[in-house]
Each structure stands twice: as C-alpha cells, then as structure tokens.
Amino acid sequence: MVQVSRLKVTALPPDARPRERLRTAGPAALGTTELLAVLLGTGSRGRGVLPMAEHLLSTFGSLQELSRAPVEEIDQVAGLGPAKAAALLAAFELGRRAQGGTGGDRTTIHSPAEAAALLAPRMATLDREHFRAILLNTKHEVLAVVEVAVGSLDSAPIHPREVFKEAVRRSAAAVILAHNHPSGDPEPSGDDIAITDRLRAAGQIVGIDVLDHLIIGHGRSVSLRERGLLPGR
DSSP states (O other): OHHHHHHHHHTSOGGGSHHHHHHHHOGGGSOHHHHHHHHHOSOBTTBOHHHHHHHHHHHHSSHHHHHHOOHHHHHTSTTTHHHHHHHHHHHHHHHHHHHHTOOSSOOBOOSHHHHHHHHHHHHTTOSSOEEEEEEEOTTOBEEEEEEEEEOOSSOOOOOHHHHHHHHHHTTOSEEEEEEEOTTSOOOOOHHHHHHHHHHHHHHHHHTOEEEEEEEEOSSOEEETTTTTOSTTO
C-alpha cells in the first residue's frame, strides 16, 4: 500500500504537481489544498502530500480553524511530524504579520496617534463599518490586528466573545479597539461609548485591558481615551 501511494504521487505529470503549478501559474492559481501541499513538501508513509493536505483541512474543518489551532493539536495529526507542523505555524504567523503590518521586529504602540497610523491607511476609505482590534503583549508590542466584525453602512454588530476570542488565544495583555465611520465623520456616538464600556467590562473579566477605542474617519480619527470617554480610565 505504501508503494501504491508513492506511485500515485510521483505519477502526477509535472504540470499538475502543486510546486510546479505555483512556479508556472502563480500562487493565486492554486487551490487551498495545493498551497498546503507546497508548504508540507512531502507526504508520509502511506499518504501522499495532496491527501495529507486534504486530511489536514478535513480534520480542522477549514483553513481558518487550522491557522488558529494550537501547536499541540497540529502535532497530533498522524504522519505530520514536528518539521511540517513548524512550517505551517511559521507560514500562518507570517501571513498574520503581513496583514497586521508587523515585520520581524514588532511594532510598539505608545499613543493613540501610533495606533491610528497603523490602522487608518486601511480603514479610512472602507465603505462598510469594520470593527478591528489591535492585540498587544505586556510591552505593548503588536501581536496582530484582527477583524472582529463587518457591518452595514452605519453599524457593525459587536459581541465581546468575538473581540476577545483571538486575544485570549494569543495570550494578549491588552487590546486597542477601532472602527471606521464610512460617513467620514469620526465623532463618537452614544452607541460607540456604550459598546466601549461593555467591552472594557468584559476585558476585566478575562484579564485583558482595553486601552483605547479609536474611531477612524476621512483624514482624522478620534481617541475615546484622549476625549476622556473611555469608562473606568
């Protein structure tokens, strides 16, 4: 059975192999399973690399769940091995850093202006309301910028569970909340202040400090902390 599996993998014509397709057609032309196969490189005894990639996705349910899985769960996948698990973790972390604007040296947030500089270029011109959170460690270094919710033209439904789920997973010490006003006017509403109070209280329960809530408009932003509107601070 091992020999049959290996024959199936090597029998693929060169233009059908994921690595060759990536080189000739570009990464956008590959499916999720093929991209995972490129990362894994090789299969295991009795399982080719493409079946292994398919098994990974089916085990965790989706690429998003796989990317959020702790190393202990990934290590338990039969045949994967520590080297392949490490390659997956590194790839997912690089993707998160690219999305969050962080490089090898993490960005440190010292002020509302620095937080706004990180977020405003991507959020100021969005035509729907997006709610995001900057996750920080104890040194206020950026761990990630996560999308919490996307709403309509004038609102985004927010639940504390969604705000703090990734923060808890990444052991964040603090968060800076942010959302945009598609109208372009960043003046805070009563609802903005109320949801901030609710999220600050939820953060206290899980031990994660809500440092600020930024509202981003066209060309400027408002910090609830600077306005004295961050309850409890």
